[in-house]
Amino acid sequence: MSEIPSTVGRYQVKRLIASGAMGEVFEAYDPIIDRPVALKRLHRELTERTDAVGWLERFRHEARAAGRRIHPNIVTILDFGEEDGAPFLAMEYVDGETVDTAVKRMGAFDQPRAVSIICQVLSALEFAHANGVIHRDIKPSNILIPQSGAIKVADFGIAHLETSELTIDGDILGTPSYMAPEQLSGGLVDHRADLYAAGLVLTEMLTGEKRFRNRSLSDLVRTMRSGAPPAPWSSYPNISPSLTAIIDRSLAFDPDHRYASAAEFSRAIEAANAASVPTDSGIRRDATIIAPRPAPAPPPASPTAGWSAETLDAVERDLTLFIGPVARVAVRRAAAGCTDIALLYEELAKLIDRPEHRAAFIAKARDRERGLTGGGTAGGRTAGGRTTAGATGGTGLSRQGTLASTDFSPDVLSRIEGSLAVHIGPIARVLVRKHLSRSSSVIDLCRELSLFIPDEEARSKFLRTQGIE
Numbered sequence: 001m002s003e004i005p006s007t008v009g010r011y012q013v014k015r016l017i018a019s020g021a022m023g024e025v026f027e028a029y030d031p032i033i034d035r036p037v038a039l040k041r042l043h044r045e046l047t048e049r050t051d052a053v054g055w056l057e058r059f060r061h062e063a064r065a066a067g068r069r070i071h072p073n074i075v076t077i078l079d080f081g082e083e084d085g086a087p088f089l090a091m092e093y094v095d096g097e098t099v100d101t102a103v104k105r106m107g108a109f110d111q112p113r114a115v116s117i118i119c120q121v122l123s124a125l126e127f128a129h130a131n132g133v134i135h136r137d138i139k140p141s142n143i144l145i146p147q148s149g150a151i152k153v154a155d156f157g158i159a160h161l162e163t164s165e166l167t168i169d170g171d172i173l174g175t176p177s178y179m180a181p182e183q184l185s186g187g188l189v190d191h192r193a194d195l196y197a198a199g200l201v202l203t204e205m206l207t208g209e210k211r212f213r214n215r216s217l218s219d220l221v222r223t224m225r226s227g228a229p230p231a232p233w234s235s236y237p238n239i240s241p242s243l244t245a246i247i248d249r250s251l252a253f254d255p256d257h258r259y260a261s262a263a264e265f266s267r268a269i270e271a272a273n274a275a276s277v278p279t280d281s282g283i284r285r286d287a288t289i290i291a292p293r294p295a296p297a298p299p300p301a302s303p304t305a306g307w308s309a310e311t312l313d314a315v316e317r318d319l320t321l322f323i324g325p326v327a328r329v330a331v332r333r334a335a336a337g338c339t340d341i342a343l344l345y346e347e348l349a350k351l352i353d354r355p356e357h358r359a360a361f362i363a364k365a366r367d368r369e370r371g372l373t374g375g376g377t378a379g380g381r382t383a384g385g386r387t388t389a390g391a392t393g394g395t396g397l398s399r400q401g402t403l404a405s406t407d408f409s410p411d412v413l414s415r416i417e418g419s420l421a422v423h424i425g426p427i428a429r430v431l432v433r434k435h436l437s438r439s440s441s442v443i444d445l446c447r448e449l450s451l452f453i454p455d456e457e458a459r460s461k462f463l464r465t466q467g468i469e
Contacts, residue, residue, distance in 0.1 A: 008039050008088055009081045036093040037078060044086055056087060063089055073124035075154045094152050100140035108208035111239055115273040118202045119266050120151035126262035128156060129191040138197035139178040140204060177212050181253050192255040195265050199250030206239050241431055241452050242272040271330055307335050318364045319348055320451060341368050408436060416446060419465045423453045443468055
């Protein structure tokens with residue numbers, strides 16, 4: 001580490017905050033506008049390389065561009081300069097600590113706090129990706145938790161530089177433990193590498209442990225490909241199974257199997273968290289410290305009162321094909337404000353990113369309307385699928401043979417558990433017992449359990465194994 005300077009440009013240096021592969025970060029003071037700033041000065045080794053001219057010019061370009069990208073969850077670039085040929089950035093100073101420091105000090109975060117932090121990180125990534133910027137180095141030490149206010153993601157000022165051209169003594173730039181497999185192997189990197197890293201950060205916040213600890217890059221890639229070691233979800237029963245399934249999808253070895261965007265990833269996390277956290281918990285997307293609110297008065301009736309359970313289950317199955325296990329929460333919420341099946345499908349379609357998928361989902365509404373009307377309002381249900389007042393008749397959507405039975409014998413449960421464990425591991429045993437009391441038949445139980453399988457093809461395979469088409 002070089003000697004701490006007394007000044008850098010016009011800025012008065014106070015202390016060293018951090019030192020990394022690219023440079024050193026100082027707390028400093030700007031006498032012109034009378035406020036603290038954070039200064040990042042690049043290591044001199046980088047400026048003395050034979051290829052320094054080319055990438056330094058790109059650094060200047062990206063620093064200026066970063067200064068024009070303002071987002072509440074991104075550390076703002078205030079100034080750019082050079083001193084003795086070494087470039088530096090003056091940035092917004094965040095009074096707080098990094099996520100890695102907080103985890104080392106406190107251990108694992110509770111689920112609401114971890115979700116609040118990562119959703120703010122994903123908001124920053126969504127904005128950056130929309131502007132053509134991939135961060136490439138999302139990790140706990142680049143995520144700042146201020147004393148108050150919004151979470152901040154640092155190092156966007158150099159995010160767009162090609163990592164292959166910024167190495168020191170042959171070491172890969174960045175932190176391998178948080179890199180996506182394609183990034184480690186030198187393949188094509190896009191925005192989904194940032195989403196992979198965000199999944200690793202969320203895992204670490206929830207468990208207090210790094211997902212991967214391999215010593216060599218080849219071992220790390222091999223471990224990622226095999227999917228081992230799995231996140232120790234079974235040791236953390238307070239983390240909802242739906243959230244663990246979402247994280248596992250974000251860590252898929254193949255980028256095509258991950259979430260398509262930061263927005264989609266964030267929506268899935270928030271919906272899963274909402275399903276396991278009371279609505280009066282006070283969680284806000286832009287809050288770090290979560291204060292409880294007074295409990296609201298109990299509602300006069302269930303928000304989905306009037307909708308038959310069979311109808312909501314059918315809609316949920318349709319939506320699950322497009323957004324995964326969070327469909328259960330989304331359907332129940334949307335049903336509270338919709339009066340018929342067509343409106344319900346149109347509202348839920350807003351959660352689907354791809355236009356062709358939205359159209360396919362909305363088309364299913366017509367099939368459901370035909371199946372639910374049965375030539376009128378027979379069975380005590382209207383054309384919209386809502387239950388008529390006082391109606392007790394009707395059999396709901398058709399069930400398949402003996403699967404509609406309530407035969408929850410040990411042999412049946414063991415078979416279901418074994419099939420589910422193939423896709424989600426040992427936690428299958430816990431989920432089967434947990435959802436047994438909530439299910440009225442074997443087919444209900446299997447469909448409920450299938451929602452914890454994040455991969456659509458695997459989910460369908462599990463249902464087929466149980467005789468459910």
